[in-house]
Amino acid sequence: MTLRIGAARARDRDRVAEIVSSTGVFRAAEGAVALEVFDSAVERPGVDYFALGAFDEADRLVGFACYGPTPCTLGTWDLYWIAVDPAYQRQGTGRALMEACERAIERRGGRMVVVETSSRPDYGPTRAFYRKLGYRETARIPDFYAPGDDLVVYVKPLTPSGRDRVHG
Numbered sequence: 001m002t003l004r005i006g007a008a009r010a011r012d013r014d015r016v017a018e019i020v021s022s023t024g025v026f027r028a029a030e031g032a033v034a035l036e037v038f039d040s041a042v043e044r045p046g047v048d049y050f051a052l053g054a055f056d057e058a059d060r061l062v063g064f065a066c067y068g069p070t071p072c073t074l075g076t077w078d079l080y081w082i083a084v085d086p087a088y089q090r091q092g093t094g095r096a097l098m099e100a101c102e103r104a105i106e107r108r109g110g111r112m113v114v115v116e117t118s119s120r121p122d123y124g125p126t127r128a129f130y131r132k133l134g135y136r137e138t139a140r141i142p143d144f145y146a147p148g149d150d151l152v153v154y155v156k157p158l159t160p161s162g163r164d165r166v167h168g
């Protein structure tokens with residue numbers, strides 16, 4: 001499969017909704033928040049969020065990631081959402097999206113990426129994915145999302161170049 005990674009566009013919104021729902025891990029309220037973050041990223045890129053998409057040969061969105069600078073920090077960035085169409089998982093799409101986010105963050109002066117996820121068993125593959133990409137579990141809040149469902153925080157240090165710095 002030939003993938004293109006590039007800025008997500010407003011016309012990709014329906015595919016974002018489909019992908020979020022088809023992954024089967026997000027609660028309905030989380031899906032709504034994912035769309036809010038996506039809308040903000042494509043309407044006002046960089047004000048709070050950026051969105052990158054992975055596109056197949058037919059220019060169809062098969063995965064996306066939203067990230068942005070963490071407010072009130074110097075050079076810390078959050079990876080807010082990443083999701084890949086299940087039909088396209090385990091083919092390097094998620095890795096390509098994450099690496100593109102990390103390079104963009106470095107160009108903007110970012111020195112650290114933080115991702116938050118759940119300790120639920122259905123997020124096991126997601127945690128394996130982050131660990132494989134060099135993220136380390138740095139904090140955990142027991143019962144954060146629900147009883148028995150901890151918040152797990154992963155961190156990866158970056159090497160900022162600052163070429164496209166927007167803050168910090």
Ligand SMILES: CC(C)(COP(=O)(O)OP(=O)(O)OC[C@H]1O[C@@H](n2cnc3c(N)ncnc32)[C@H](O)[C@@H]1OP(=O)(O)O)[C@@H](O)C(=O)NCCC(=O)NCCS
Binds near residue numbers: 025092
């Ligand atoms: C997490 C997610 C984005 C990974 O996307 P992907 O395109 O399948 O990931 P890649 O193919 O690039 O995987 C890179 C590496 O991560 C690890 N990995 C990915 N999926 C895995 C799985 N299901 N089980 C174990 N390891 C996995 C592997 O080491 C993999 O390399 P390999 O295939 O060469 O062994 C995707 O599974 C997804 O959309 N999950 C549901 C949504 C979600 O949990 N989002 C994050 C929470 S906000």
